[in-house]
Amino acid sequence: MDAGIRIKRSPTRHLRDISFSSNGITACLRIPPITIDNSTKAMLLNLIAYEMSSDVNHDFISYLHFLDSLIDHADDVKELYFLAYKDVRVKIRQHLKSHYNSKLKMWMTQCLDTYFGSPWTILAWVGVALALFLTVVQTYFAVFPH
Structure with missing residues (x-):
């Protein structure tokens, strides 16, 4: 990414195992992987239907919104409906603000990516x-x- 954020796999597959760390120049977003195969569409629709029809935590729907916002654009992270990943979103916003306000950080990130x-x-x-x-x-x- 232009902002120096690398996306890596979380050590577990738990949906709440999302973290974001930044050293000022580069950053790492760790998210749990999702396996995509022939049964994925049916499984996703069933999980969404289950969460919408019951009083359980909406972890899966929140996770899907989080992924959707990352896929579209980094600024879309703030558009998540649920507060489950609020601390991660705040850290990402702080990193982006810090990164884009510093020409040196942008130059260093581009050099690291290029060379x-x-x-x-x-x-x-x-x-x-x-x-x-x-x-x-x-x-x-x-x-x-x-």
Whole structure:
């Protein structure tokens, strides 16, 4: 994402196992995975019907609204109906506000995504840095022999 928010899998499949953490430049949103297969549509409709027709917590419907808002646009997170994920939404808004108000943070995020976005680019940067270091050491010992 442009705002530096990475989406990762939560350690459990519980719908309330959603967290958001930010280090100021990048952030991580952890959400539980949903398995999509041939029976998913029927299962989703049944869960929605069950929650709408009973007095149970509306965890699943709230989770679907949360996902829908993330898929459409990051600002849509504030449009959730239920308060189950209020603390996560507040943290996301704070991160976005902080991120978009700082040109340095936006530049750092773009650099991290461009130059360190995969293990191969990180490995290449380490190789270049090591080669440069060894060249400097070799030059030093060539100019100042011991």
